[in-house]
Amino acid sequence: MPHNSCMAPVYIGRLAPSLTGLLHLGHAATFWQAFTRAREHNGTLLFRNEDLDPTRSKPEYAEAMIEDLAWLGVEWQPSMLSQSQRLSLYRAALDELLITGHIYPCHCSRKDLVAMMHAPHEEIDDEPIYPGTCRPALDVQQHEKPFQPNVNYRFRVPDEAIIRFEDRNLGPQSFTAGRDFGDFLVWRKDGFPSYQLACVVDDADTNITEVVRGRDLLKSTARQILLQRALMLPTPAYFHTQLLTDEQGTRLAKRHDALAIRTLRQQGLSRDQVLDMAAGWR
16 A cells, blocks of 8 residues: 555554452543544544552453453454463564663562662652662673573663653653652562563554553553564554542552442443542542
């Protein structure tokens, strides 16, 4: 087909819930926004199961998730992608990062990392700044080494590099590597990729053009842009939504069972009532 520079790119978005609990009002707000944006752009919405936590991901959560989203009126492509079935893709990306010298093995335990924390970090950030305990000298890291099983791997961030992007909802964003976030995990010693690596690989592989998710993942976006550059993958557009909080100002999480979509449905609330609550609960 001849290229037409006047044609707008096809919009492809995604729903990417994790199977670790019931969906709550915060999910309803974000996923409804993703559905709305895909519909406004006459685009496609894909469904991705982020089921890489073998100890917490449960099939019953997947069934409840699909039922609750369908009840809300969120529509997506019938095919569904599960990250647990795509480990070979993530491992290939890891090997590329290893060859290019972007990552290094980390032998720190979770207990070690807690002990090395010098100051509290933002509650909404999912990974504290790594103090660099296992970080090798740059000339040593750039020398290709074979993959080591049963260890964590971290991505070496370019110190003081500023990562900027224009968020379609929150406006210009800027983060400094080494200050706002440090060397981050890309592979876990249990043989699974981190959220950051799996997300980047999947978004590129499925040609996602816009990522809609909560603003608690802004720093993750900066990390993922660095991974995209290292793997020479395209960077999609980003639309980060405001976070919903409970009456005490705490961000909604899956532990808020009283605000789970399933619970509200069982209480007899209608779809419109739940969506109204999701839109106004702050």
